[in-house]
């Protein structure tokens with residue numbers, strides 16, 4: 001440990017701290033528009049400059065290391081003026097669009113300009129109307145609002161291992177773009193939306209389905225049904241300005257009814273259904289020398305990544321559709337039939353933590369007789385927008401239960417929202433399906449938490465079942481490379497596109513709270529610990545749907561409605 005002086009006060013820092021990390025640990029903040037915690041510094045924006053005694057110029061605090069006895073002024077007049085000038089220069093060719101911008105009131109550039117007292121346009125730069133790329137079913141890119149911080153490029157390459165976007169052109173014409181400047185839909189983008197979550201401005205956003213949903217809600221010809229993914233109830237509160245990790249399950253159900261949905265279902269129910277189908281598929285593969293390790297299929301960004309970068313693993317991936325698509329297919333068949341509705345009269349909306357779900361719902365194979373299983377997908381952020389638009393007061397609204405016939409979910413379905421949750425839920429049911437008895441301890445602690453790769457061994461009927469969980473596709477690639485190199489001890493792998501799973505999906509609230517993801521995960525496991533129905537195979541509504549409609553897991557109806565296949569795609573980057 002060493003001693004440094006910050007603004008006249010002595011602080012202790014580690015030898016390998018940067019000025020920025022040491023100052024932040026001491027509870028002070030220095031603003032930055034390019035830095036991301038946990039990544040090596042890029043020093044791109046220079047907003048974080050500080051004065052250091054004995055150094056002539058200003059020093060970028062994100063990339064300068066501390067040394068013993070260093071004297072630093074973080075908010076000297078010179079540093080503040082430099083920051084203000086940088087922001088004024090960034091705004092010189094920035095559109096004056098805040099009122100129309102998706103990030104209005106949650107934009108780092110806007111907030112910083114306000115904090116630094118930028119109240120008039122000091123410089124006027126050349127403004128070109130650059131083409132907005134709305135080609136992707138998931139993401140819209142507006143290069144006019146881009147400040148070239150590079151965060152999106154880094155997350156796409158360093159976390160997801162995709163590299164669909166990069167810096168293109170030079171000098172004042174530099175932009176973020178795709179290979180050959182094609183639309184994002186033609187690139188190798190896997191639609192994860194992690195670039196949106198790290199973008200400090202409105203240059204990246206989801207392809208909004210809000211209007212589509214509002215039109216359907218006001219159309220008397222449509223019977224509007226909504227499902228919400230397991231992670232939404234623990235993140236919508238945050239989107240509405242409440243504490244991270246608050247569970248708004250029942251309140252959200254009530255709110256969805258108030259804004260006009262005819263039925264409200266929980267995707268955790270079809271997560272239970274996924275476990276029945278996927279667990280049975282795993283057992284079938286183990287008993288019949290099928291392709292192993294089997295890999296989960298519920299994360300659509302991962303599926304596009306598989307199809308693009310690892311097509312040789314297609315036989316390993318479960319043929320199960322994702323819970324979103326399973327419930328979509330069941331709503332337009334079993335539910336529509338039960339209610340006497342024609343499938344094309346049902347407008348099926350899903351609320352998802354994930355931008356890739358918009359792409360998934362759009363896949364041609366996710367339809368029956370040309371009628372899509374899911375008609376519109378809202379992210380948590382879009383749901384927040386609609387709830388604010390309708391003036392729903394979540395503080396006063398009374399919680400309500402989900403609708404029949406899919407009103408009951410187990411907590412195994414609920415923990416799908418966190419990395420490791422699918423695996424834990426699957427192990428609980430696979431153990432029962434193979435042994436006829438319940439696990440004495442339902443918790444599989446080894447696969448919980450935010451580490452990128454987690455592993456465990458579970459003994460079932462004398463067989464040592466090797467399981468692994470990866471979240472973030474860079475981590476998944478490491479695991480897949482081990483399997484390619486001949487690793488044989490794994491039977492089942494869970495892969496989630498986003499680091500930490502759906503709780504940090506690309507459609508989740510964009511939050512400055514660095515502990516938000518941990519709070520969201522904790523909330524899901526608290527729900528699991530506090531309820532009694534903790535296994536998918538004991539869910540009475542799951543038993544009933546097999547009795548009344550599906551027959552048995554992996555049966556003919558399931559095969560037709562709940563399973564799918566995968567394509568091979570070209571890598572364009």
Ligand code: SF4
Pocket residue numbers: 094095096097098099101102103104105107108109110145201202203
């Ligand atoms: S990106 Fe930020 S500063 Fe730019 S228009 Fe949008 S809200 Fe305003």
Ligand code: SF4
Pocket residue numbers: 139152155156160162163164165188189190191192193194195196
């Ligand atoms: S959505 Fe994901 S894959 Fe596509 S550009 Fe953004 S980070 Fe890269």
Ligand code: SF4
Pocket residue numbers: 145146147148149150151152153176195198199200201203204
């Ligand atoms: S699109 Fe956003 S994250 Fe990417 S460089 Fe531009 S401002 Fe930064």
